[in-house]
Amino acid sequence: MFYEKLEDALNVHDLRRMAAQRLPKWLFEFVDRGTEDEVALRNNRAAFERIKLKTQVLVDVSKRKQEIELFGKKHGMPLGIAPTGPAGMLWYKGELELARAAKAANIPFTLATGSQTSMEDVAKLVGGTLWFQLYMWSDVRMSHALVQRAQNAGFEALVVTVDGPVGTNREYNVRNGYTVPFRYTRRNTAAVLKRPGWLFSVIMRYWMSGGMPTRANYPEGMTEKFTHVSSAERKTKNDSLCWDDFGVLRDMWKGKILVKGILTPADAERAIARGADGIIVSNHGGRNFDSSMAPIEVLAPIVDAVGSRTSVIIDSGFRRGSDVVKALAIGAKLVMIGRATLWGTTVGGEAGAARAINFYREEISRTLAYLGCRGVDELNRDVLDRVPTPHLPLTM
Numbered sequence: 001m002f003y004e005k006l007e008d009a010l011n012v013h014d015l016r017r018m019a020a021q022r023l024p025k026w027l028f029e030f031v032d033r034g035t036e037d038e039v040a041l042r043n044n045r046a047a048f049e050r051i052k053l054k055t056q057v058l059v060d061v062s063k064r065k066q067e068i069e070l071f072g073k074k075h076g077m078p079l080g081i082a083p084t085g086p087a088g089m090l091w092y093k094g095e096l097e098l099a100r101a102a103k104a105a106n107i108p109f110t111l112a113t114g115s116q117t118s119m120e121d122v123a124k125l126v127g128g129t130l131w132f133q134l135y136m137w138s139d140v141r142m143s144h145a146l147v148q149r150a151q152n153a154g155f156e157a158l159v160v161t162v163d164g165p166v167g168t169n170r171e172y173n174v175r176n177g178y179t180v181p182f183r184y185t186r187r188n189t190a191a192v193l194k195r196p197g198w199l200f201s202v203i204m205r206y207w208m209s210g211g212m213p214t215r216a217n218y219p220e221g222m223t224e225k226f227t228h229v230s231s232a233e234r235k236t237k238n239d240s241l242c243w244d245d246f247g248v249l250r251d252m253w254k255g256k257i258l259v260k261g262i263l264t265p266a267d268a269e270r271a272i273a274r275g276a277d278g279i280i281v282s283n284h285g286g287r288n289f290d291s292s293m294a295p296i297e298v299l300a301p302i303v304d305a306v307g308s309r310t311s312v313i314i315d316s317g318f319r320r321g322s323d324v325v326k327a328l329a330i331g332a333k334l335v336m337i338g339r340a341t342l343w344g345t346t347v348g349g350e351a352g353a354a355r356a357i358n359f360y361r362e363e364i365s366r367t368l369a370y371l372g373c374r375g376v377d378e379l380n381r382d383v384l385d386r387v388p389t390p391h392l393p394l395t396m
């Protein structure tokens with residue numbers, strides 16, 4: 001099988017294409033695609049393309065800084081790794097690889113509840129700035145036990161994801177054979193056989209070192225195989241959870257606590273009223289609710305409402321350094337990346353994730369130069385042709 005090499009990738013789109021060459025179709029699509037008609041997925045990108053930046057010439061920009069400070073800590077650049085469930089299915093122990101790349105870049109790494117490597121292993125074997133993402137279970141005692149574990153393991157921040165009150169409707173997963181629980185069909189088995197590299201370097205390696213990957217953070221007795229739906233899994237989507245449940249977590253958690261999945265100033269206000277230290281403006285990368293607004297287009301009103309009282313972070317659809325610059329100019333403190341670093345991990349483990357991070361670093365630097373800025377701290381809304389709003393038509 002001929003693979004394009006990691007070194008040949010020039011941007012994250014190349015990493016995406018290379019990931020498609022390596023993964024079975026159902027796994028690639030699980031990472032790559034959106035939900036239902038994928039309107040939110042497309043709109044996340046279209047929203048960035050509508051925003052233009054004002055150049056400024058003949059400024060000495062020979063030294064351009066990307067360091068930022070967040071929650072009293074310095075970071076190498078304004079990027080963080082968003083929580084994503086399947087890194088360990090894309091590369092053997094992929095979470096460790098991704099976390100190592102984040103540590104080397106001195107940026108936060110968020111471990112997902114559903115990851116295949118345990119939080120204790122990530123803390124022990126890698127370290128760095130570690131955040132833990134929590135999906136609240138309807139049995140809140142299970143969630144509280146997880147929170148306690150994350151605290152004991154030394155995670156600095158708890159990211160509570162709130163944008164999945166019910167399961168999402170990813171019809172392509174059904175079509176391509178990636179259902180939970182996983183059922184072997186002719187189609188999904190054929191897709192695996194077409195990717196022997198993945199089968200041997202990821203799945204066989206797990207097999208040879210003790211068995212198929214599990215949801216390693218799930219409570220005792222529930223760490224079932226990644227391909228099975230566990231009773232814990234069934235309980236993660238909970239349409240009865242409310243702000244009081246978040247309030248309990250706030251009281252329990254001693255470190256910083258963030259709410260992920262905010263898209264309106266009103267919800268941002270509620271998060272602050274309940275003691276959140278930060279909010280993550282996100283539509284889950286367009287994966288959950290297909291009629292959701294593009295985070296970059298709701299960022300300005302949210303920053304205006306709560307930006308002086310809390311750290312506003314954003315994700316969803318960032319593929320270029322210039323996208324990151326746009327968000328920082330509007331007022332975000334940090335941008336989180338989901339798919340792009342997963343594609344990098346798929347192609348080259350730590351080196352691949354590092355390459356993805358480096359693309360953003362180089363592109364941010366280049367964009368700053370065109371804007372006549374010597375550092376990300378000089379960015380403000382004056383560099384935008386207009387402050388984006390959510391009220392524009394999908395295409396202009």
Ligand SMILES: Cc1cc2nc3c(=O)[nH]c(=O)nc-3n(C[C@H](O)[C@H](O)[C@H](O)COP(=O)(O)O)c2cc1C
Binds near residue numbers: 112113161337338
């Ligand atoms: C394959 C995949 C799995 C994800 N799993 C989780 C998860 O377990 N918890 C969570 O809060 N967000 C999850 N997300 C959403 C990301 O944290 C993030 O919001 C999103 O990927 C950002 O958009 P981007 O992929 O365009 O960068 C997942 C995203 C992807 C692509």
